[in-house]
Amino acid sequence: MFQILHQDKKTASRLGVLETRHGKIQTPCFMPVGTQGTVKTLSCQDLNLCGVEMILANAYHLFLRPGIEVIKNIGGLHKFIGWDKSILTDSGGYQVFSLAILRKITDEGVEFQSHIDGTKYFFSPELVIEIQTNLGSDIIVPLDECVHYPCSKDYAKIAMERSINWARRSKIFYEDIKKTDPNQQLIFGIIQGASYLDLRKLCAKEIVEIGFDGYALGGFSVGEPQILRYNIISSLLEDLPENRPRYLMGLGSPPEILDSVEMGIDLFDCVMPTRYGRNGTAFTSQGKITVRNAIFSKDLNPLDKNCDCYTCKNFSRAYLRHLFNAKEMLGPRLVSFHNVYFYLNLMRKIRTAISQDRFKEFKEEFLSQYNNSPS
Amino acid sequence: MFQILHQDKKTASRLGVLETRHGKIQTPCFMPVGTQGTVKTLSCQDLNLCGVEMILANAYHLFLRPGIEVIKNIGGLHKFIGWDKSILTDSGGYQVFSLAILRKITDEGVEFQSHIDGTKYFFSPELVIEIQTNLGSDIIVPLDECVHYPCSKDYAKIAMERSINWARRSKIFYEDIKKTDPNQQLIFGIIQGASYLDLRKLCAKEIVEIGFDGYALGGFSVGEPQILRYNIISSLLEDLPENRPRYLMGLGSPPEILDSVEMGIDLFDCVMPTRYGRNGTAFTSQGKITVRNAIFSKDLNPLDKNCDCYTCKNFSRAYLRHLFNAKEMLGPRLVSFHNVYFYLNLMRKIRTAISQDRFKEFKEEFLSQYNNSPS
Numbered sequence: 095m096f097q098i099l100h101q102d103k104k105t106a107s108r109l110g111v112l113e114t115r116h117g118k119i120q121t122p123c124f125m126p127v128g129t130q131g132t133v134k135t136l137s138c139q140d141l142n143l144c145g146v147e148m149i150l151a152n153a154y155h156l157f158l159r160p161g162i163e164v165i166k167n168i169g170g171l172h173k174f175i176g177w178d179k180s181i182l183t184d185s186g187g188y189q190v191f192s193l194a195i196l197r198k199i200t201d202e203g204v205e206f207q208s209h210i211d212g213t214k215y216f217f218s219p220e221l222v223i224e225i226q227t228n229l230g231s232d233i234i235v236p237l238d239e240c241v242h243y244p245c246s247k248d249y250a251k252i253a254m255e256r257s258i259n260w261a262r263r264s265k266i267f268y269e270d271i272k273k274t275d276p277n278q279q280l281i282f283g284i285i286q287g288a289s290y291l292d293l294r295k296l297c298a299k300e301i302v303e304i305g306f307d308g309y310a311l312g313g314f315s316v317g318e319p320q321i322l323r324y325n326i327i328s329s330l331l332e333d334l335p336e337n338r339p340r341y342l343m344g345l346g347s348p349p350e351i352l353d354s355v356e357m358g359i360d361l362f363d364c365v366m367p368t369r370y371g372r373n374g375t376a377f378t379s380q381g382k383i384t385v386r387n388a389i390f391s392k393d394l395n396p397l398d399k400n401c402d403c404y405t406c407k408n409f410s411r412a413y414l415r416h417l418f419n420a421k422e423m424l425g426p427r428l429v430s431f432h433n434v435y436f437y438l439n440l441m442r443k444i445r446t447a448i449s450q451d452r453f454k455e456f457k458e459e460f461l462s463q464y465n466n467s468p469s
Numbered sequence: 470m471f472q473i474l475h476q477d478k479k480t481a482s483r484l485g486v487l488e489t490r491h492g493k494i495q496t497p498c499f500m501p502v503g504t505q506g507t508v509k510t511l512s513c514q515d516l517n518l519c520g521v522e523m524i525l526a527n528a529y530h531l532f533l534r535p536g537i538e539v540i541k542n543i544g545g546l547h548k549f550i551g552w553d554k555s556i557l558t559d560s561g562g563y564q565v566f567s568l569a570i571l572r573k574i575t576d577e578g579v580e581f582q583s584h585i586d587g588t589k590y591f592f593s594p595e596l597v598i599e600i601q602t603n604l605g606s607d608i609i610v611p612l613d614e615c616v617h618y619p620c621s622k623d624y625a626k627i628a629m630e631r632s633i634n635w636a637r638r639s640k641i642f643y644e645d646i647k648k649t650d651p652n653q654q655l656i657f658g659i660i661q662g663a664s665y666l667d668l669r670k671l672c673a674k675e676i677v678e679i680g681f682d683g684y685a686l687g688g689f690s691v692g693e694p695q696i697l698r699y700n701i702i703s704s705l706l707e708d709l710p711e712n713r714p715r716y717l718m719g720l721g722s723p724p725e726i727l728d729s730v731e732m733g734i735d736l737f738d739c740v741m742p743t744r745y746g747r748n749g750t751a752f753t754s755q756g757k758i759t760v761r762n763a764i765f766s767k768d769l770n771p772l773d774k775n776c777d778c779y780t781c782k783n784f785s786r787a788y789l790r791h792l793f794n795a796k797e798m799l800g801p802r803l804v805s806f807h808n809v810y811f812y813l814n815l816m817r818k819i820r821t822a823i824s825q826d827r828f829k830e831f832k833e834e835f836l837s838q839y840n841n842s843p844s
Contacts, residue, residue, distance in 0.1 A: 130795045131788070137799065139779070160766060160791040168769050168785060176783040391535060394543050404514070408551040410543060413506070416535040420505045423798055424512065 106358035114232035121360040135427040150363040154186020170230030183231035219260040236264030243317040250288035280307040298333040308339040371430030390415040403435035478826040481733035489607035496735040510802040525738040529561020545605030558606035594635040611639030618692040625663035655682040673708040683714040746805030778810035
């Protein structure tokens with residue numbers, strides 16, 4: 095299911111291939127975020143042109159709207175959204191604790207009200223697995239309790255223990271489902287523990303003992319200092335089995351991705367390329383540029399001279415700036431496309447560099463250009 | 470420049486080919502509207518997939534934003550927007566009289582304030598030709614004065630006479646430009662005269678005398694009864710040279726297009742497919758459906774079972790409804806794509822029918838299905 099093809103000689107970065115029932119995924123891999131069953135502004139054709147092999151969708155959002163029955167009736171999430179490659183679904187734990195109106199958290203589960211219309215629901219770990227089974231995503235994760243930053247150690251411990259308990263129940267429930275329906279979904283465990291290294295390591299130990307197909311690091315990039323995060327991640331990775339994929343949830347910028355690959359992370363998801371793209375900021379080999387700005391109104395250059403995506407091959411910054419200025423939807427669409435292409439291209443370059451034992455050099459070259467950011 | 474390939478035996482409809490410096494256009498032809506240099510939500514790739522051969526852009530909008538200098542510097546409108554097929558530019562007369570804050574109309578031209586930021590400008594017929602020459606569109610039209618419906622006959626006459634005068638000046642100015650720059654743009658004359666047949670016929674006579682590469686019927690679909698409009702159009706067409714293309718500006722619905730083709734119209738433009746698409750209404754062989762409606766929330770069918778566009782081949786009404794419901798941009802994009810495809814496909818079918826002398830039968834078949842509209 096997961097194979098490490100090459101281990102970089104100078105860093106912990108590794109080249110791998112992860113196989114799901116919808117195909118093979120080259121790692122390190124970046125997943126664009128399709129929260130509501132669409133990677134914002136982009137079609138599946140666009141995703142294929144960018145070389146996307148897996149996207150992330152969100153069980154909480156899809157449960158509320160359009161509802162699981164609708165998606166199940168049509169034959170699952172892949173068919174519903176017209177995407178025939180892999181999908182990882184997030185449990186929605188993070189959304190329940192950030193978007194929804196919280197009612198009550200107990201060891202049994204969480205009662206909440208929809209952020210859309212206030213309807214009351216109850217998520218148990220078992221229900222969340224069932225939802226993801228009905229969606230038919232390729233990789234599923236257990237419900238967990240996400241805490242804010244900063245969070246007291248006492249509460250972080252309570253939430254962590256609850257998440258471990260829920261992970262155990264999720265695994266048992268999922269094994270039961272598999273007995274009658276060997277559908278080959280993969281299930282990843284999530285490691286929580288806020289910004290406390292000892293809690294994180296304790297959690298990792300327990301989650302690994304339960305045993306999952308891969309391990310996700312959750313609850314990062316919630317406001318903690320980057321150095322603290324990196325210290326925890328690098329220490330945590332020592333405790334994870336080498337032969338299982340490691341997924342850093344919700345990150346990050348290109349430099350953060352490079353740092354994390356260097357530590358041995360295999361999978362990423364992040365809203366940055368699409369959220370920034372929608373707002374007129376492009377990632378380029380020379381750093382970020384905000385193409386909405388008036389300075390680009392007569393700029394005949396493409397977003398990135400080193401990029402061969404559809405946007406860069408056909409349109410000037412002046413045109414893109416015009417589209418944003420005139421509030422034309424094609425603007426967000428073209429810059430989102432470029433950004434996703436840029437991220438996927440970065441991952442391709444990362445994989446090539448690892449295969450040649452020159453990840454470290456590649457990272458330095460990339461950053462020396464990227465950090466000359468004009469914006 | 471324009472060749473009639475076949476005249477339908479039973480109606481006035483005709484099959485033709487119009488050649489511009491950016492290629493050949495099969496007529497009857499529908500032009501999607503790209504007011505601000507983009508057909509809303511769609512890329513040029515999308516337009517090519519729909520079979521679009523010419524789009525319409527607006528001189529007034531592009532003059533205000535991003536400004537003609539920007540577009541000229543980049544090498545013209547085609548290069549700016551990444552479109553290598555034909556472009557017809559509307560003079561913007563209609564927009565000056567509907568969107569802008571009008572200051573003063575004289576025989577010299579029109580003084581107005583931008584609807585965007587209130588800046589004062591003056592459009593003379595000569596300037597409007599110069600703008601379109603700088604844009605480098607393939608077909609240009611003179612500035613004209615558009616009146617509202619209803620409009621007194623006295624004022625309609627004044628506006629019409631002014632438009633004829635402006636058309637004459639535009640032609641003279643354009644002939645002068647051509648002497649030094651034989652750039653092969655085509656120039657169409659516009660026939661005004663509000664809803665008064667005698668004024669319309671007078672105007673047609675004068676405009677034809679000045680002599681243009683094609684003739685546009687302007688100032689329709691502003692609120693006049695359809696029967697009145699059809700009477701005027703059919704009578705007017707008798708006064709236009711048969712061997713020149715005829716362009717009905719700003720129309721229309723599929724039935725209106727069929728009616729107008731039957732009378733002998735060759736060119737159309739209309740915001741309907743994109744405006745309706747953005748708002749979640751699709752044109753189908755069974756009439757219009759508003760896919761936003763809750764009734765479609767579990768509907769596994771495509772928008773139109775008889776359509777083979779990307780949207781219909783890949784997505785259910787339930788998914789499209791979900792996208793609109795979740796305010797995802799992909800919704801407007803996919804339905805706009807379908808609608809433009811639908812219109813272009815209708816034009817293809819119309820041309821095939823004319824070539825087989827069965828336009829009348831085709832129209833009846835189409836309408837018998839279309840008028841069983843479920844919405």
